[in-house]
Amino acid sequence: MPVYEYRCAECGALTSKLASVKAIPSAVECACGGTASRVVSMPSVHLSKGSKVARLDPKYDAMVDKAMRNTPAGDPDRLINRRGDIAKGRADT
Numbered sequence: 001m002p003v004y005e006y007r008c009a010e011c012g013a014l015t016s017k018l019a020s021v022k023a024i025p026s027a028v029e030c031a032c033g034g035t036a037s038r039v040v041s042m043p044s045v046h047l048s049k050g051s052k053v054a055r056l057d058p059k060y061d062a063m064v065d066k067a068m069r070n071t072p073a074g075d076p077d078r079l080i081n082r083r084g085d086i087a088k089g090r091a092d093t
């Protein structure tokens, strides 16, 4: 159910009300006793992680690629180097 917002004509306070799309009240009673009429408010959209990543500015792609290259996991020779350590370990024993 969506949340609708109402502005009081008496005190100006904003009131939120959860209501069914089929029965949207055009006005609700404010805490001060005045009548609050419905106002158009910004819709709230919740994005998934994938959508957030897809909406990132492309200029960050180069920054992420550069950062990944500087990590040990970004070294293309890491497996060859590890294999050397293992071979050396076996030679010691």
Ligand SMILES: [Zn+2]
Residues within 6 Å of the ligand: 008, 009, 010, 011, 012, 013, 030, 031, 032, 033, 034
């Ligand atoms: Zn009020």
